[in-house]
Amino acid sequence: MYDGSLDPAVQGIDLEVFPGEFFSLLGPSGCGKTTTLRLIAGFERPTRGTVYLGGEDVSFRPANKRDVNTVFQNYALFPHMTVAENVAYPLKMRHLDRVAIRQRVADLIERVEMTGFEDRKPHQLSGGQRQRVALARSLIAEPKVLLLDEPLGALDLKLRETMLVALKGLQRDIGITFLYVTHDQGEALGMSDRIAVMDRGRIEQVATPSDLYWRPGSPFVAQFIGKTNILVCTTDKDGQLRAGSLPVVTSTEPKGTVTLSIRPEEIDIGPDSARHPNHFIARIEEILFVGHEKELVIQVGGQTLVVRVPGRTDALRGDEIEAGWAAEAAVIVQHSGGNLNEPLSP
Amino acid sequence: MKAKERVPGQSWRYGSLARGGTRALLLSPALIWVFVLVLAPNLFLLVNSFWRNRLGTIIHDFSLYNYQRAFTSEIFQALFVRTFVIATVASVVATLIAYPAAYLVVRRFGRWKLTAALLIMVPLWVSYLMRVFAWRIILGERGIFNGILTSLGILDKESEAFLYSKGTVTLTLTYIVIPYVFLAAYTSLERIPESLYEASADCGGGPLRTFWHIIWPLSRPGVAIGFAIGFVLAFGDYISPAMVGGMEGTMLGSIIIQQFGIANNWPFGAAIGVSIMLSALLFLSVVSLFSRTEARFD
Numbered sequence: 001m002y003d004g005s006l007d008p009a010v011q012g013i014d015l016e017v018f019p020g021e022f023f024s025l026l027g028p029s030g031c032g033k034t035t036t037l038r039l040i041a042g043f044e045r046p047t048r049g050t051v052y053l054g055g056e057d058v059s060f061r062p063a064n065k066r067d068v069n070t071v072f073q074n075y076a077l078f079p080h081m082t083v084a085e086n087v088a089y090p091l092k093m094r095h096l097d098r099v100a101i102r103q104r105v106a107d108l109i110e111r112v113e114m115t116g117f118e119d120r121k122p123h124q125l126s127g128g129q130r131q132r133v134a135l136a137r138s139l140i141a142e143p144k145v146l147l148l149d150e151p152l153g154a155l156d157l158k159l160r161e162t163m164l165v166a167l168k169g170l171q172r173d174i175g176i177t178f179l180y181v182t183h184d185q186g187e188a189l190g191m192s193d194r195i196a197v198m199d200r201g202r203i204e205q206v207a208t209p210s211d212l213y214w215r216p217g218s219p220f221v222a223q224f225i226g227k228t229n230i231l232v233c234t235t236d237k238d239g240q241l242r243a244g245s246l247p248v249v250t251s252t253e254p255k256g257t258v259t260l261s262i263r264p265e266e267i268d269i270g271p272d273s274a275r276h277p278n279h280f281i282a283r284i285e286e287i288l289f290v291g292h293e294k295e296l297v298i299q300v301g302g303q304t305l306v307v308r309v310p311g312r313t314d315a316l317r318g319d320e321i322e323a324g325w326a327a328e329a330a331v332i333v334q335h336s337g338g339n340l341n342e343p344l345s346p
Numbered sequence: 347m348k349a350k351e352r353v354p355g356q357s358w359r360y361g362s363l364a365r366g367g368t369r370a371l372l373l374s375p376a377l378i379w380v381f382v383l384v385l386a387p388n389l390f391l392l393v394n395s396f397w398r399n400r401l402g403t404i405i406h407d408f409s410l411y412n413y414q415r416a417f418t419s420e421i422f423q424a425l426f427v428r429t430f431v432i433a434t435v436a437s438v439v440a441t442l443i444a445y446p447a448a449y450l451v452v453r454r455f456g457r458w459k460l461t462a463a464l465l466i467m468v469p470l471w472v473s474y475l476m477r478v479f480a481w482r483i484i485l486g487e488r489g490i491f492n493g494i495l496t497s498l499g500i501l502d503k504e505s506e507a508f509l510y511s512k513g514t515v516t517l518t519l520t521y522i523v524i525p526y527v528f529l530a531a532y533t534s535l536e537r538i539p540e541s542l543y544e545a546s547a548d549c550g551g552g553p554l555r556t557f558w559h560i561i562w563p564l565s566r567p568g569v570a571i572g573f574a575i576g577f578v579l580a581f582g583d584y585i586s587p588a589m590v591g592g593m594e595g596t597m598l599g600s601i602i603i604q605q606f607g608i609a610n611n612w613p614f615g616a617a618i619g620v621s622i623m624l625s626a627l628l629f630l631s632v633v634s635l636f637s638r639t640e641a642r643f644d
Binding site: 041042043062063064065068069070072074076077078079080089090092093094137138141 | 539541542544545546547548549550551552555556559560563564
């Protein structure tokens with residue numbers, strides 16, 4: 001809880017991260033993912049709750065006595081030390097002898113491809129290089145868990161992609177548990193074994209990237225991970241599920257009010273779509289060109305839907321087209337107000 | 347569109363004469379200030395120190411007589427050593443008090459940080475003379491300190507011992523210098539981002555080692571500057587010795603004011619002044635060797 005605030009920064013965080021796992025905390029800014037990371041690192045003390053590390057309660061153990069290391073968002077390299085001194089620092093704190101330290105430092109610096117830069121100061125390095133030095137410093141003491149706080153946030157797009165691949169490879173190589181905090185769903189989906197999606201201090205869903213994408217547990221998750229169409233449907237007196245006036249067929253037969261998520265790429269257009277049980281005539285409201293794909297905004301029976309189609313489609317704005325989707329394409333993300341994964345008691 | 351790049355210091359080469367004129371005009375206040383208030387007085391002092399005094403008249407022939415006289419005089423030597431010791435002790439003690447205070451304020455005062463810092467700086471708003479005089483009120487024969495001691499029965503009657511000594515001058519100068527050292531230490535500690543403390547803890551460094559390996563090296567240049575300011579202030583001071591020093595607490599500054607005043611021997615006073623400046627410069631260049639830390643914050 002922050003000073004002078006009644007709302008906890010995070011609550012209802014019940015997470016278990018397995019050894020050797022690449023685990024991501026994903027959520028919009030201000031959702032509490034960094035606070036969660038800082039609780040694990042030991043920079044914050046929980047007002048309630050427990051942090052276990054390898055089965056041991058470390059909730060009130062100071063940061064310097066925890067077997068975790070952090071890669072800071074701004075790298076937090078020591079500006080008065082050279083690259084080699086920065087990387088050696090954790091071992092120096094552990095009183096290793098000089099020869100052993102020198103050997104390990106050389107290893108790590110080579111691993112992050114910074115050989116030849118040992119005697120530079122941080123301000124003589126580029127963003128990507130600092131990032132790699134920070135990584136080396138946090139890995140040298142072989143922590144149980146490596147915490148990464150938006151480590152790629154300060155890098156430009158091209159570099160970010162390179163570092164993404166490098167990080168993933170590094171994690172696979174050394175087998176240390178990575179706990180990765182990001183607001184970028186692309187990063188999280190690409191690298192993680194599992195992801196916890198957070199919103200407003202709570203965990204919305206914990207799942208593998210593909211489960212999150214194809215089986216989102218709440219409207220928030222569905223909308224936060226990729227693009228989606230959300231349809232709020234009710235069963236009418238004949239037992240027909242309808243979104244407004246639009247009749248909708250799903251693979252299950254839900255009762256009452258449900259919220260459905262349909263991914264844009266699950267909706268087919270053209271005569272081909274006639275094979276689907278959900279088949280309609282739609283009007284194209286807008287066409288957005290996104291390279292290999294086109295994004296169409298279509299109107300169906302009062303509902304606005306986003307559709308992704310191959311980039312060569314030559315539909316025009318204002319055209320009437322056929323559109324349809326399979327019964328399985330619609331995923332129920334919410335039943336009568338409650339999220340699927342939300343506990344029954346408040 | 348490409349923005350036109352301007353290389354600093356090169357623009358005038360392509361610009362008109364008028365622009366060069368503007369430049370000189372813009373710079374002139376600073377240049378005049380430096381010349382009138384910094385260069386000219388020092389040159390005057392330097393030139394004077396090579397002339398001689400005969401019965402209050404200055405004889406304009408070049409000689410090193412004043413320096414010779416000063417450095418062979420036992421009184422001067424004794425005063426020089428005393429002044430050096432007093433200034434060093436005062437600025438060292440002030441640093442030992444001000445630096446931890448600054449550290450405490452920066453690290454522990456949270457949102458009251460600025461208020462606390464301002465409170466420590468408050469004495470600077472009061473006239474220098476008043477600040478020195480305050481110590482006479484505290485330590486004088488009818489002063490607060492004596493009052494407390496006699497009323498507690500520790501002393502039978504008021505003592506003169508607390509005023510007019512080397513110790514009193516050192517104490518007063520320490521007090522005078524503390525805000526300056528504090529200011530320098532505070533600014534240098536303030537600049538160190540929280541994430542460096544956390545990074546050090548994260549790497550396994552406890553509070554003491556974090557301080558020793560990270561915080562001290564990064565704040566040392568600032569502290570050295572504060573210490574240097576304090577030393578220079580104390581080294582050349584003549585007000586404190588005059589007000590609380592008595593005979594025993596006389597310092598070099600006191601002689602200078604005598605020479606320029608009652609003794610009316612400007613050349614000799616100038617020679618001592620130049621000697622003070624040169625030795626302070628020498629001392630500071632030694633200090634600056636310890637103040638260098640190459641570090642840049644983003």
